[in-house]
Amino acid sequence: MEEFYSFGEIEKRWQAIWAERGVFECHEDEGKQKFYCLEMYPYPSGKLHMGHVRNYAIGDAIARFKLMNGFSVMHPMGWDAFGLPAENAAIERGIHPAKWTYANIDNMRDQFKRIGYSFDWSREVATCDPSYYRWCQWLFLQMLKKGIAYRKTTDVNWCESCRTVLANEQVESGNVCWRCGKEVEIREMEGWFLKITDYADELLSHHEKLSGHWPDRVLTMQKNWIGRSEGAYVDFPLVNSERKIRVFTTRPDTLFGATFMVLAPENPLVIEIADSSERRQELQRFADKAKHADIIERTDIGIPKEGCFTGSYAINPMTGEKIPIWVSDFVLWGYGTGAIMSVPAHDQRDFEFARKYDLPIRIVIAPEGRDLDPGKMTEAFEAVGRMVNSSAFNGLSSDVGIREITRFLEEKGIGEHAVTYRLRDWGISRQRYWGTPIPVIYCDSCGTVPVPETDLPVILPQDISFDWSRGGNPLNQALEFVSTTCPVCGKPARRETDTMDTFIDSSWYFSRYCDPRNDQQIVDPKKNDYWLPVDQYIGGIEHAVMHLLYARFIHKIIRDLGYSKTDEPFANLLTQGMVCLEVLRCPRDGYLYPDEAIDNGNGSYTCRMCGSEAEVGRSEKMSKSKRNTKDPEDYLARFGADTIRMFSLFAAPPVRDLDWSDSGVEGVFRFLKRIWRFVFDHLELLKNCAAENVIEFLPGTGSTDELRQKTHAAIKRISQDFDGRYRFNTSISACMEIVNYLYAMEIPEGGHPDYSATRAVVREAVRAMIQVLNPFAPHIMEELWSLLGGSALLATGPWPAWDEAIAREKMIEIPVQVNGKIRTRLEVPADTPDEILEELVRNDETVNSWLNGQSIGKIIIVPNRLINVVIKK
RNA sequence: GCCGGAAUGGCGGAAUUGGCAGACGCAAGGGACUUAAAAUCCCUCGGCCUUUAAGGCUGUCCGGGUUCGAUUCCCGGUUCCGGCACCA
Known part of the structure; x- marks a missing residue:
C-alpha cells in the first residue's frame, strides 16, 4: 500500500476490473428480487456537465447499494440522440448530424466510464439508430x-x-x-x-398509484396541466333558426343568470349567424385581428376584452328570454365548445364584459346572509350559495342545483353532464x-x-x-x-x-432497455414484466409535464398492446435539484467567467476587461450563457471521480439545489485522504479485516464501547437513508463522525493490555466504513477492501448488518428542564425507569435551586430524551 | 390572480414521530510540526452579558395561538423560488 492516495491509478484499475468481470451486466434472475434503477438518459450534447455528474451519482449510489444487498439490479444507460442541436451543428459547421452525434456519444460514454458509474453498457441504446427508431x-x-x-x-x-x-x-x-x-x-x-386526451382520465386517476411515491408538486403540475373540469353541455336555440349553440359550463346552477352568449372569434358560426353582410365584414375583421394579435396581449388577464355584437339572438332555455350573441377573444376556440353562456353576476370575466358593453346582469345565486344588488356590484360573486330568480329551483344550494339542473337538461334533451379537459x-x-x-x-x-x-x-x-x-x-x-x-x-x-x-423516443426507452437487441418485437413482454416498473426514476423537475406525462401515456399504449402488465412505468420518482453557482456580472461587459475577474479577496471583484467592479449575483443554475459553469474534467483530473461524486452527494440533499463550492470539494477530498491515511497508518492492525466474517470482541474500555455503538448506529442510519429517504449528505456526515472518532481515539500499541479489545472494534469500524461508503466513492473503497484482504469484489457486497442492541447507546445524558429551560443534565443508563429518574430529579441540587422554594407540579419524562420539571402554579 | 415549495450561524446544511437548535463540511481565527512553504494534526467558532470556575439572557423570516415544551402543529402576514395563467 502506498502512503499517498493516488486516485488516478486506482480509479482506472477498478474500472477495468469491473468491466472485465461484467459485474454490472444484469439478466432476469427469478431467484432474486429485481431493482430497476434509472436516471433520465442524456442528450449527447458533447460533454458531461456537473448536473449530469450529480444526477448519475445519485442513481449510481442507489444502484450500487441495491447490488451490494443482493438484488438483481438493472442500471442502464443510453442516448436521447435525435434532436435539433445536431442539425444546427450541421448547418453551422458542416458536420453531418449523425457524425456529430456519434462523436459526442463516444466522448460522453468515455467520460461516464471514467467516473465509474455502474451502468450495464451491454444494454446501451441510441435513439437515432435504426434498430431503435424502427420501433418508434x-x-x-x-x-x-x-x-x-x-x-x-x-x-x-x-x-x-x-x-x-x-x-x-x-x-x-x-x-x-x-x-x-x-x-x-x-x-x-x-x-x-x-x-393523449383519450387517456386524460386514466392519466389523472392513476395519480392515486403514484401519490406518496412521486413528489407532490409533479403530480400537482400534471393535474393542472390535464385540467379536468366537470359540468354540463347546454344547448341554446337560435332565434329564427333551427340551429343551436352548445356551450360547456361548470356552473349549471347559474343558468337562469345567462343574459348573453359569447363565441370565440375562430368559431365558424360567427360568420354564419351575422345578421347582415356589413356585420359579416365587421366580424371578419374582428376575427382576423384576434388571430394576429400578440398571444400575450390576447391572453393577459389585466387587459379589457374587446367584443363585437353578431346581431343575432339565442334563447335561454330556462327563462325563454331572447339573449344577444357576442364575439370576443376571451373565449377560446380550443377549449370546451368555443362558445360560452355569460353569467355576468357570477363570473368575473362575464361581469367585466357586461359592464363594458352595458349588458344585463341578473343575480341568481345569493350568498349566505346578504343580498346582492346588480347595480352596486363591483365584482362578480363567484362562490357557491343559494339559488334565486330560478323559478322552481329557487332555494336549492349550488351543489344540489348543479345536479338538479343537469338532470332537468337531460330529461328535456337540451343538455347533458360533461367532463372537459385543458389537455390537448x-x-x-x-x-x-x-x-x-x-x-x-x-x-x-x-x-x-x-x-x-x-x-x-x-x-x-x-x-x-x-x-x-x-x-x-x-x-x-x-x-x-x-x-x-x-x-x-x-x-x-x-x-x-x-x-x-x-419526446416519442424518450417515452418508451425504459422498456427497450429490458430487451435492447430484440429485432422481432419492440420488447419481449416477459422481459418487460420482469423489470418494469422502474423502481427508482431520477431526473430533473423540468420534465414534470413534458417527458413524464408523455412517457406515462405511451406506456399505457404499450400496455394496451399487450407488452406490459404495469399501468405506470415509474413507481418512484426523485427530482434532483440543480447545480448552481454565483454569477459574476460586469455592468459593461455582462456575465464574466471567473478568470475574467480579479478576486479582491474581500468579496468584491474587478472586471479584467474594463476595470469596473463586477457584481456578485445570486447562485443560479450553471449555464454557458451565464458563464458560471464548472467542467467536470478539471475536477476529475485534480481530485478524481470519487471526490466529485461524493461532493455532489454531500453538499446538499438530492432533491435540493446544490451550490457548487471548490473548497467544499477539497473538504471531501481531505476526507477521503483521511480514510486512506488511517488505513495506511494502522495497516498492521487492520490487516485482513475485510476477510473477517466473525469478529471476536473482548470486554472493552469506554471508548471501544462507544466506537462500536457509533459504528452500528451509523450502519443503521445509512441503511435506512437508502430506503427511500435518500439523504446521502447525512449518510456521509455519519461516516465523517466515525473517522473523526477514530483519529481522536487512543489506539494502544501491540502488547498493551487493551490492544486486542481495541483492535477488534477498530477493525469492525473500518470494515463497515469501507462498505457503507462504497456507493458514494466506489473506487477508493474497492481498493481499500482489496488491500485489507477482501477476496471478492466489494461492488457485489456484502452490505454490513447492524445489531440493534449495540447501536443503542448504553449511557445517556438526559437534559433536565425546569419550566422548559434546560438547567442540568443527568448521566444515566439507557432505559432507566421513570421512577428512578423522577427520584434523581427531585433530589437534584441544581433542579432544587431553580425551584426557588416553589413545589413541583408535575414531571414530564420523555424516555431517553428529556425530563421537564414543571413548577406548580 | 390561482396553485405549489422554501426561509435555520459568515456560507452549504443537520435536527427521521412536538422533546438537547446549529451534527457534518466550508470559511475565519489561534496553535503544533517545518529553515520555509505545502501537506498534516490539534483548539476556538450564533449573538449579547457577567466571569475565577462557571453561568445567565437571547436566538430557527415576522405577529399571534395551542402545549409542560414549537425549527416542527394551527391562524394571519412578509420575502424569495417554481408552475399555471381569460380553461367557461
Whole structure:
C-alpha cells in the first residue's frame, strides 16, 4: 500500500476490473428480487456537465447499494440522440448530424466510464439508430391502426428560430419555446397528432398509484396541466333558426343568470349567424385581428376584452328570454365548445364584459346572509350559495342545483353532464431532419397509406443537404427518399417528410432497455414484466409535464398492446435539484467567467476587461450563457471521480439545489485522504479485516464501547437513508463522525493490555466504513477492501448488518428542564425507569435551586430524551 | 390572480414521530510540526452579558395561538423560488 492516495491509478484499475468481470451486466434472475434503477438518459450534447455528474451519482449510489444487498439490479444507460442541436451543428459547421452525434456519444460514454458509474453498457441504446427508431415507427403504426394517431389541420405553435412546430407542453410561460427561449407564433398547419386526451382520465386517476411515491408538486403540475373540469353541455336555440349553440359550463346552477352568449372569434358560426353582410365584414375583421394579435396581449388577464355584437339572438332555455350573441377573444376556440353562456353576476370575466358593453346582469345565486344588488356590484360573486330568480329551483344550494339542473337538461334533451379537459392532443410532427421519419406514404389514388410493418424501418437518408435557404425541411429535398411507390396500388407516391417529436423516443426507452437487441418485437413482454416498473426514476423537475406525462401515456399504449402488465412505468420518482453557482456580472461587459475577474479577496471583484467592479449575483443554475459553469474534467483530473461524486452527494440533499463550492470539494477530498491515511497508518492492525466474517470482541474500555455503538448506529442510519429517504449528505456526515472518532481515539500499541479489545472494534469500524461508503466513492473503497484482504469484489457486497442492541447507546445524558429551560443534565443508563429518574430529579441540587422554594407540579419524562420539571402554579 | 415549495450561524446544511437548535463540511481565527512553504494534526467558532470556575439572557423570516415544551402543529402576514395563467 502506498502512503499517498493516488486516485488516478486506482480509479482506472477498478474500472477495468469491473468491466472485465461484467459485474454490472444484469439478466432476469427469478431467484432474486429485481431493482430497476434509472436516471433520465442524456442528450449527447458533447460533454458531461456537473448536473449530469450529480444526477448519475445519485442513481449510481442507489444502484450500487441495491447490488451490494443482493438484488438483481438493472442500471442502464443510453442516448436521447435525435434532436435539433445536431442539425444546427450541421448547418453551422458542416458536420453531418449523425457524425456529430456519434462523436459526442463516444466522448460522453468515455467520460461516464471514467467516473465509474455502474451502468450495464451491454444494454446501451441510441435513439437515432435504426434498430431503435424502427420501433418508434412500429408504435406509430399501431397507434394509427387504433385511431390514436391522426392527421389534422389546426393552429399550432411555430418556433421560427427552431423552424418547427412545438407541442403545447413545449411552450413555456404562454408563448416561449422551451428549447431556444424565443417567442412562438400561431400558424395553421397540417400535422400528426396523438390522442393523449383519450387517456386524460386514466392519466389523472392513476395519480392515486403514484401519490406518496412521486413528489407532490409533479403530480400537482400534471393535474393542472390535464385540467379536468366537470359540468354540463347546454344547448341554446337560435332565434329564427333551427340551429343551436352548445356551450360547456361548470356552473349549471347559474343558468337562469345567462343574459348573453359569447363565441370565440375562430368559431365558424360567427360568420354564419351575422345578421347582415356589413356585420359579416365587421366580424371578419374582428376575427382576423384576434388571430394576429400578440398571444400575450390576447391572453393577459389585466387587459379589457374587446367584443363585437353578431346581431343575432339565442334563447335561454330556462327563462325563454331572447339573449344577444357576442364575439370576443376571451373565449377560446380550443377549449370546451368555443362558445360560452355569460353569467355576468357570477363570473368575473362575464361581469367585466357586461359592464363594458352595458349588458344585463341578473343575480341568481345569493350568498349566505346578504343580498346582492346588480347595480352596486363591483365584482362578480363567484362562490357557491343559494339559488334565486330560478323559478322552481329557487332555494336549492349550488351543489344540489348543479345536479338538479343537469338532470332537468337531460330529461328535456337540451343538455347533458360533461367532463372537459385543458389537455390537448399531442402534436408530434416536426419539420426537421434529425428525427424518426413518420412511416406514412401519400398516394394520389389511395390517400394516406401506412408503411407496411415489413418495410420498417423507414431509414433516414444520410446524404442530405442542409441548405435552409431553400426553405422547409431538408428531407423535402431528398428526392430519393421522398419518391416512392404506393404500397397499396404500386403507383408513384411520396413519403411524409416530417419527423417525430423526440419526446416519442424518450417515452418508451425504459422498456427497450429490458430487451435492447430484440429485432422481432419492440420488447419481449416477459422481459418487460420482469423489470418494469422502474423502481427508482431520477431526473430533473423540468420534465414534470413534458417527458413524464408523455412517457406515462405511451406506456399505457404499450400496455394496451399487450407488452406490459404495469399501468405506470415509474413507481418512484426523485427530482434532483440543480447545480448552481454565483454569477459574476460586469455592468459593461455582462456575465464574466471567473478568470475574467480579479478576486479582491474581500468579496468584491474587478472586471479584467474594463476595470469596473463586477457584481456578485445570486447562485443560479450553471449555464454557458451565464458563464458560471464548472467542467467536470478539471475536477476529475485534480481530485478524481470519487471526490466529485461524493461532493455532489454531500453538499446538499438530492432533491435540493446544490451550490457548487471548490473548497467544499477539497473538504471531501481531505476526507477521503483521511480514510486512506488511517488505513495506511494502522495497516498492521487492520490487516485482513475485510476477510473477517466473525469478529471476536473482548470486554472493552469506554471508548471501544462507544466506537462500536457509533459504528452500528451509523450502519443503521445509512441503511435506512437508502430506503427511500435518500439523504446521502447525512449518510456521509455519519461516516465523517466515525473517522473523526477514530483519529481522536487512543489506539494502544501491540502488547498493551487493551490492544486486542481495541483492535477488534477498530477493525469492525473500518470494515463497515469501507462498505457503507462504497456507493458514494466506489473506487477508493474497492481498493481499500482489496488491500485489507477482501477476496471478492466489494461492488457485489456484502452490505454490513447492524445489531440493534449495540447501536443503542448504553449511557445517556438526559437534559433536565425546569419550566422548559434546560438547567442540568443527568448521566444515566439507557432505559432507566421513570421512577428512578423522577427520584434523581427531585433530589437534584441544581433542579432544587431553580425551584426557588416553589413545589413541583408535575414531571414530564420523555424516555431517553428529556425530563421537564414543571413548577406548580 | 390561482396553485405549489422554501426561509435555520459568515456560507452549504443537520435536527427521521412536538422533546438537547446549529451534527457534518466550508470559511475565519489561534496553535503544533517545518529553515520555509505545502501537506498534516490539534483548539476556538450564533449573538449579547457577567466571569475565577462557571453561568445567565437571547436566538430557527415576522405577529399571534395551542402545549409542560414549537425549527416542527394551527391562524394571519412578509420575502424569495417554481408552475399555471381569460380553461367557461
